[in-house]
Amino acid sequence: MAVYTEVPDEELTDFLAGYDVGALLSFKGIAEGVENTNYLVHAERGSYILTLYEKRVDPTDLPFFLELMEHLSEKGVTCPLPLHDRDGNSLGTLCGRPAALMTFLEGLWVRKPRVHHCRALGDTLAAMHKAALDFDGRRRNALSATDWRPIFAAVADRADTLQWGLAEEMEAELTYLEANWPTDLPEGVIHADLFPDNVFFLKDRVSGLIDFYFACRDSLAYDIAVCLNAWCFEPDLSFNVTKARALLNAYAGRRRLTEAEYASLPLLARGAAMRFFVTRLYDWLNHPPGAFVRPKDPLEYAKRIRFHRSVSSTSEYGLD
């Protein structure tokens, strides 16, 4: 579940009175997600998503995220649109937390992505990158190559409780990634967390993207690398080259990739896997007993790192 903050009826009624949505009819907490509190709110004028931003989100970043969603929506990339209250603000306060009310997106996320889903994702990702080119908000990637080590260091002494030798292996991996991380690839605004649960489909078409709360400026190809990890491995963690080829070719059909971007993919994918390995490892080892949110398995991402480390040519990602 992800309802960290319980909202009393009266407080929600007062909050909604600031918006042009009519009276509150009903609301319920949404179980999915791990970062923020989300409620589905039914009001007289429609259904909305209410998000209360929890501790991992820096409130000073919220205008970047909300303005990005508005920018992308205006450019035809469907994502939740923050509502403005009668004073014109898209960000409010509820139960002592920063809070926003968003349009509800129709669609479902795909539990077992297939090749055509990966193709649709590649196309949508490139469309999002292009639509954000003239977005002028700035936010650095707070989870880039130099940020992984401090997260890892905070739990490294307990890493071997998951798997013997893990601490030493990942220490060496971090050193390699820090020394070789590419810094001169084409940059833009990236989603940075475009996992299947953040992409909604209606039939076989992408109906919208959600959860922009890691979005930032970074190399565009890094976003592709996040997706290769999240969409192109099978449940047994074997890499599905057909899915990767579909994703990459669809992306390149809309936004041409440079030679340097293609050549960097194995390294970017290795780093993208490290990013999720360290946050998952941290959450796994700092999981309060009895908490409702189930931490995600860091070892799945250790295996992905090992796969990318073994790659000797981009042909292993389905490229000619």
Ligand SMILES: Nc1ncnc2c1ncn2[C@@H]1O[C@H](COP(=O)(O)OP(=O)(O)OP(=O)(O)O)[C@@H](O)[C@H]1O
């Ligand atoms: N605009 C929206 N329209 C419809 N459903 C939404 C919308 N925003 C969020 N949801 C629902 O709420 C769930 C959780 O949202 P979200 O992924 O943003 O939460 P989170 O806690 O920030 O997540 P994560 O753990 O993925 O970082 C989604 O899986 C989806 O079911």
Ligand SMILES: N[C@@H](CCO)C(=O)O
């Ligand atoms: N997508 C992340 C969690 C939310 O950011 C993961 O799977 O580790």
